[in-house]
Amino acid sequence: MVLRKARFKHLMMFILPAALLIAVFVLYPTIRTITLSFVGEDGKLTLSNYKEVLTSKDIVDLRGFERGFPFGALIHNLMWIAIHLPLTTFLGLFLAVILRNIKGGTIIKSIIFLGMVMPMIVGGIMVRFMFEENVGVVNMVLGVFGLTTQTWTAYPESALLALIFGSTWLWAGFSLILYSAGLETIPKSYYEAAQIDGASPVRMFFNITIPLLKPITVVVITMTLLWELKIFDIVYVATMGGPGGASNVLALQMYMYGFREWDFGKAAVVAVLITLSTLVAAVPMIKSAGDEAE
Amino acid sequence: MRKLLVLMVILLTVLTFAKITVIVPWSGAELDKFLPVISAFQEKTGIEVEYKTYRAEDLANILPAQFAAKKAPGDVIFMWTSFLAKNTANAVELSDVVLPSNYLSGALDNVTFNGKIYGFAYTAKVKPGFWYRKSFFEKYGLTPPKTWDEFVLLLKYLKQIPGLKAPIASGDGVGWPLSDITEHFLITFGGPELQKDLIEGNISWKSYTVRKAMDKLTFLLKQGFFSEPIEWTTVLKQWWNGEYGLYFMGSWITGMVDDPDDLGVFSLPGNQGMVFGIDYAFVPKFSKNIDEAKKFVAFLASAEGQTVQVAQGGHIATVLGVPEMAYPTVDREVAKLLIGVQSLNDLDDSIGGLWQPAFWDQLKLLWVRPERLDDVLETLEEKMPK
Incomplete structure (x- = not known):
């Protein structure tokens, strides 16, 4: 009994500081945000914030399906995920595999990783200039091939895509580094055995590399998803969600509700939406971590 | 004893030379044109003025949180009047230092609420x-x-x-x-x-x-x-x-080009009104140097202070008594465009x-x-x- 009490005391000593920090900096703000999302202008509990936000054209604008951008921040976030997620994941994997046995591969990887090290605000400004008509590197390349040049972030049809492609450059370093580390953990003997059995490099890639990189892929996908859902800084500095809301995203809309309209109830609703989405996205990672522990 | 004396001297120096902070929306060439005004004030009063640049759009985000914490990022803040209208409770009344009789008619309308003046009109820029x-x-x-x-x-x-x-x-x-x-x-x-x-x-x-x-x-x-x-x-x-x-x-362009004498300007034919963009400022209630800030306000709201500013180019005085000869030639041309047209408030600044x-x-x-x-x-x- 005494031993059990002492053990409990020891456990508490280790758990309490972390638990306290989580309670103050995670639990309290989360609960406060959730309750705030149900408080109306008159201070009474209501669902009106949810009704207003979910029916707002800033969040979902179905007219976009007839006339083009904007589609609303929520759909823009989904588009971001649909394009950016596979692009960065496959690009990172592809680069990790081809740079694995190349001389100077580490230096190239470090250069690619620079995009990740850079503050995203700076990254956003660079993305803006990359797609600018007069000084942008993208237009310089297009010009060489005689293709149309324009400020891609200025047009509703291309603003969001420009930001997505620009951020692919910034984020690809993340998946590249994780996949590079993952590749080092695969024993060379597997490939040697497969080679003796006459397997082609393509077969080895699909039957050995990809399955053994599954835990890494789960982490890459989850972390990228979380990043995409809370994307803010790049959009804020590059386009401010424009033109005409064509590149607006949820986090920017939350900022607008909160700090331009000073309507914290509506801002809290968007925060809850983002939190719920990130929870859904985080489930595979948590499950995968659990499987590994078993 | 000697140490105490040195300490006293330091303390007296700190107390004698007050320092205020002014938050301005300008940077680069526009800010350079404001610095002579600060220098003139410092020379006249001995009060040191530090300046910080914040865009009004950023202040709109920062100030409410600062006010809620009973703080202010500066002693004199240049800001939209649409913001001031909602924040008179956080501003110092300036009726004792800003006198309507010194101003062009209507220049203080946007900072007057219930008969009390909570801000002041600095110089104006027109969008000709x-x-x-x-x-x-x-x-x-x-x-x-x-x-x-x-x-x-x-x-x-x-x-x-x-x-x-x-x-x-x-x-x-x-x-x-x-x-x-x-x-x-x-x-x-x-x-x-x-x-x-x-x-x-x-x-x-x-x-x-x-x-x-x-x-x-x-x-x-x-x-x-x-x-x-x-x-x-x-x-x-x-x-x-x-x-x-x-x-x-806007007319501030005259202070941003190499040769202002090479500038010409025309309004759209038939134009009958012009946006008269006055730069407004206020003193926040949470300033720790309200008296010094009021002295600075009085200077900026005087013919003396605005004469220094208009001489830099691109600005038009809102107070009476600034001599016409104080303006650069190109600004006098801009002033001609104002004859016979209505001066109007900026649309988006007013709605906010x-x-x-x-x-x-x-x-x-x-x-x-x-x-x-x-x-x-x-x-x-x-x-x-x-």
């Missing part, structure tokens, strides 16, 4: 119209247009000049350069009353009057007479170097809130997709404060 380089016009034998048809003809002529990217340069950034052009069209083709009605919310953005004025603008946009929106200081240099023919900008960034953003869309005018007007109507 399209600027051109006199040497450029002389080179091609051009003259400022007197009618709408002549204006369109001028733009058509400019469009076919080899090497010119577009007849009119469009400034971008946060978005206000596009809103200034749009307001000029609204005032010219809808009349000065339209500007006032839009500010007051007395007329719909989908009304015939607005539509008629905006149609004139979209006609020019569809013809490709305007460039894409480009960062306004970058495009200013490009326009000055001859890559564009005209540039719509979430509508202002929405207005800027919608205009960015209109600039590249003028055929979506209906969408733009519908959104602007939806976003208007209820």
